């Protein structure tokens with residue numbers, strides 16, 4: 033009567049992911065990785081932050097880790113951002129092996145695809161896109177970094193920041209992140225281009241690559257492109273008007289620097305997590321607004337996190353549809369099916385519930401920090417954003433564990449995690465063609 | 472080509488409601504109402520707080536208003552709690568006049584009913600229930616208040632607090648609300664019975680009155696009864712464990728007082744808004760938890776506010792249904808129809824959006840209060856709860872106007888307000904029989 037135990041796709045993904053975090057922790061704890069002694073918790077936090085492409089730090093990377101250490105971090109970011117299974121596929125393909133159905137199912141889960149067809153092609157493209165953007169835009173970065181840091185260090189910094197940006201990790205080798213380049217056009221344009229492209233999602237890149245013309249793009253692609261543009265413009269205006277006179281942030285900047293800083297800080301919260309101004313010095317309404325951006329996040333099947341831009345748009349469409357007395361959620365002449373609505377609603381509610389439990393826990397464990405600091409930290413971890421008011425290193429060990437856990441939940445997605453806890457195999461919701469991706 | 476302008480039901484409701492607030496403001500500003508001089512804004516705030524049965528105060532009622540003034544407040548609470556149209560119906564019926572279809576449509580809107588049949592019967596019952604509970608339980612209160620305050624004052628206090636409790640207003644004639652009776656069994660039981668019955672909703676009372684047996688109750692009634700019981704038990708346990716050692720609240724209470732205080736503060740946040748402990752002294756996690764309770768609120772078509780308990784339950788049902796891979800939202804062997812899901816989702820999202828805008832506005836206008844104090848105040852106003860950390864009188868005039876506006880939105884419901892802004896007449900979503908009420 034022994035029941036054969038086998039893991040479902042979601043469970044295998046979670047297990048592999050956790051294994052990589054543990055591997056990263058052990059490697060970062062080794063003497064060759066560090067300049068100063070760090071605790072196991074420090075190593076675990078850094079490894080989790082890198083694998084989940086979050087960028088929150090309990091230690092300052094450049095003063096703590098050796099070049100080998102930061103390179104391990106960079107590799108973890110690359111694994112985490114692109115997905116481990118996609119790497120596994122590449123290795124299999126290079127070895128000339130066939131990808132089994134079981135493996136395809138796991139990749140399907142990881143890439144949030146509804147069919148098994150075209151998966152391998154998608155994975156290959158995904159690599160080509162990554163190498164192209166990280167390489168090409170990394171070279172552009174070196175135009176600025178080589179003169180500033182010398183050839184070798186300049187190239188390394190360019191590669192590290194290109195990888196960190198494209199994978200929306202927000203890790204930086206400067207202690208004050210990118211505040212030193214607040215008004216620099218090259219750094220602003222290249223870094224933001226990298227994280228916006230990385231955050232818009234691989235299916236969107238693929239769609240643009242294949243169809244090239246707006247009319248032929250899928251609904252998902254159109255929504256992502258327009259949505260990203262609109263939300264960035266709104267965020268730019270709000271942040272500029274709130275912070276333009278704040279002496280701690282934009283107030284002391286002159287000329288175009290002010291606009292670059294507002295632009296950068298408007299685009300970065302939806303997962304990238306870089307900062308070119310001091311986040312801890314932002315006004316409370318700005319922090320609150322950035323928390324909303326962090327919750328919304330980037331695109332599905334991208335290097336970004338959050339509940340995802342299309343989920344947010346779908347919820348808005350349902351709301352405005354109901355207010356205008358429609359019984360369907362219609363956008364751009366397409367109906368959003370019930371299954372997608374249920375999924376979006378579930379993702380949003382589950383996310384809010386998890387965030388609330390985490391805030392509640394930290395309010396109990398941390399008595400020296402304010403509510404907004406704690407809420408900001410939790411939402412940042414959940415959205416795998418990595419912006420912080422600066423409290424991360426001073427959190428209690430319990431608090432750091434909660435934040436690390438939130439980063440993992442945020443990266444894997446609350447739904448994947450919940451589904452990985454259920455035993456039976458997934459009855460996949462199959463979307464009709466031309467569908468938008470939720471979460 | 473002149474277009475005849477006529478108001479839809481939602482617009483008429485909003486206009487009548489606003490008119491009563493203005494009438495109340497003028498009456499409260501008159502010299503016969505006050506012991507000390509108050510500003511127009513003070514009068515407007517008190518009138519709004521009473522009509523919306525919220526209970527937030529910028530002035531201390533007993534030291535500011537005369538007996539006539541507090542009686543005006545009591546009448547506003549009664550109008551606001553039961554609904555103005557229901558009073559109009561009573562007057563019409565007493566005058567022997569017929570209720571027109573147009574009037575019935577407005578009552579239908581006010582009572583959130585899906586059909587016109589049985590409306591007048593429901594309105595009559597509603598009055599009988601109110602008079603019965605306020606009268607009978609008010610008499611029970613006088614057992615405690617007459618010995619404490621003398622016959623005349625004792626009776627007046629009993630009536631005022633019975634009306635305030637049944638209508639979930641939370642207004643009190645004591646400066647420190649009910650903290651003086653923190654351990655008193657009569658006050659705790661009678662006041663909480665009044666606001667729980669008032670908050671559970673008139674259709675539930677009607678259903679219980681008509682069918683008497685559990686099996687014959689509607690889904691809505693069953694959900695409300697079970698939901699109220701479960702959420703109150705959970706809230707009791709959480710508040711007791713968080714606050715039992717807090718010297719500012721439960722820490723200094725002994726014996727049964729501690730349990731009475733925890734019970735009362737667990738039941739009151741879902742709209743009643745009375746307090747028997749100092750809200751400003753609660754720990755941050757407790758404040759956060761109470762904010763969630765305030766957001767959820769009481770029952771549909773009740774004297775309470777919030778997004779409503781059944782809306783909250785529906786959202787949970789959808790979420791758990793999706794996680795368990797069902798494509799329908801099923802509870803107690805009934806399916807929640809799409810229209811109710813869309814409505815619930817719209818109410819929840821609209822509520823969150825409005826709350827966020829208000830918090831954002833107050834973060835800009837009030838620089839001396841913390842994020843949690845501001846968020847608590849906004850959610851309290853939106854849920855027409857009336858609990859406060861004590862900042863209401865010290866808010867800027869702009870801030871007080873925002874809070875007053877939030878009380879109105881919370882009382883009328885964000886959906887009614889939004890629909891009143893649209894021009895065309897409502898295509899009613901008709902629910903199949905045995906449906907639950909959303910919002």
Ligand SMILES: [K+]
Pocket residue numbers: 085086087200201202303304305306416417418
């Ligand atoms: K990040």
Ligand SMILES: [K+]
Pocket residue numbers: 524525526639640641742743744745855856857
């Ligand atoms: K109230």
